[in-house]
Each structure stands twice: as structure tokens, then as C-alpha cells.
Amino acid sequence: xxxxxxxxxxxxxxxxxxxxxxxxxxxxxxxxxxxxxxxxxxxxxxxxxxxxxxxxxxxxxxxxxxxxxxxxxxxxxxxxxxxxxxxxxxxxxxxxxxxxxxxxxxxxxxxxxxxxxxxxxxxxxxxxxxxxxxxxxxxxxxxxxxxxxxxxxxxxxxxxxxxxxxxxxxxxxxxxxxxxxxxxxxxxxxxxxxxxxxxx
DNA sequence: GGTATGATTGACT
DNA sequence: GTCAATCATACCA
Numbered sequence: 001x002x003x004x005x006x007x008x009x010x011x012x013x014x015x016x017x018x019x020x021x022x023x024x025x026x027x028x029x030x031x032x033x034x035x036x037x038x039x040x041x042x043x044x045x046x047x048x049x050x051x052x053x054x055x056x057x058x059x060x061x062x063x064x065x066x067x068x069x070x071x072x073x074x075x076x077x078x079x080x081x082x083x084x085x086x087x088x089x090x091x092x093x094x095x096x097x098x099x100x101x102x103x104x105x106x107x108x109x110x111x112x113x114x115x116x117x118x119x120x121x122x123x124x125x126x127x128x129x130x131x132x133x134x135x136x137x138x139x140x141x142x143x144x145x146x147x148x149x150x151x152x153x154x155x156x157x158x159x160x161x162x163x164x165x166x167x168x169x170x171x172x173x174x175x176x177x178x179x180x181x182x183x184x185x186x187x188x189x190x191x192x193x194x195x196x197x198x199x200x
Numbered sequence: 201g202g203t204a205t206g207a208t209t210g211a212c213t
Numbered sequence: 214g215t216c217a218a219t220c221a222t223a224c225c226a
Contacts, residue, residue, distance in 0.1 A: 039207070045207070046207085047207075050222095050223080053222080053223095054222095055222070069207085069221090070219095070220070070221065071206075071207065071209095072205095072206060072208050072209080072218080072219070072220080073206090073218075073219035073220030073221070074208070074209075074218065074219055074220080075208055077207065077208085092207055094207085120209075121207070121208075122208050160207070161207075161208095162206085162208070163207060164205095164206085182208095
């Protein structure tokens, strides 16, 4: 079973949650998604916030397609377009547990350590060979393959990483206890002991 | 035209 | 912990 437009037409937050545990392959290379972030319209941190532009055009296209952008002039980042067409919402895929094509990933990354192959959006895109050529491609056809999680998964959430605007929104989701996350999640339950100092 | 910024990473003190 | 790489985009003149 492949995940396509119907799945991605839902609210971006619930899609970002539901993607945890799913398997993502690009040309047969990839693994289990363990970390995602949601970006919505009316979200100052989102590329779609200023409205449609040539770069973010894919975000305003049909759901279930890829949105790929260059980050810091160096890396590629892979997103899944969500919500009704024209919404301008997408899920950033931030980390995988590598399971398919380890050799290809290691070669592309110039690395042997499995834990660091896909632990971060830039690393993940490099390991899977994702670049601008994938921008706008549908996710339910080659080279993409996306399979839903087989069983129940334990999901944690927290603030998104690397943003300065709307940083308080808890729109980052992860597989609890995974060692393949880009960064650990803040510990839940206890209020920050250091709220007197602005973290950024 | 110029200049500042960033959904990151890796190297270095 | 700090910082450079590197470029599309946004904003200002």
C-alpha cells in the first residue's frame, strides 16, 4: 500500500504525527521516519507565510507532492505538501532510521556511522539523493515510495528546531526513544528551570 | 544596485 | 561552546 493524495489532504499537524513510523524510500533507499515538523500558512516560520513565490510554488500545489528547497545555500531539505490544494502547508522530514540501501547512503554521505546517515533534514536529503529535481514530484510514484507504519508508535512532540519565529509552537514530532533523531526532545513534565534567560 | 538572513552542518576552541 | 560555508530570497535605496 502506498500513501498518496488522500492521506496528505488532511490537516498538516495530524499528517506530521501520522508520518512517524512510516517508511520512506527514494529509489529504494531510505528507512523509517522518526522525526517531522509541520509548517502551515499563517505560520511566520513557514516558507509559505509571505505567499506564493517561484521557490515555494510546490507548497501551494496539490497535496501528496514533494517540496524541496535549498537550505543555507548548501543543503537540500525534503517536505511533503499537505492540506487542500493552495493551503501552503507542508511537513519537513527531519530524520529517518536507515533500513534500506545503507551502502548507497554511506557512499553519498561519505560516512559509515549509521546513526548519522539521516539524522537531520540536510543529511537525510543527501543520503537519499534528494535535490531540486524532486521538487513537485508526486509521492505515490517512482522514485518515491511511502508505506504507513505497521503498528502503533509512541510519539513525542516539542518545539521546532532552528527557527526564530513562532518558535514556541510544538509542531515537531518524533518517535519516542529513537536514537536516530536530529536532536533529543526536551524532557516533558517539568517546567523549564531556566525560564529567566531568553534562549535566543 | 547592495545587504542581511536562514526549516543546516561540520570543524574547531 | 563558537563559527564559516554558500546562495536564493527579501528588503531597501
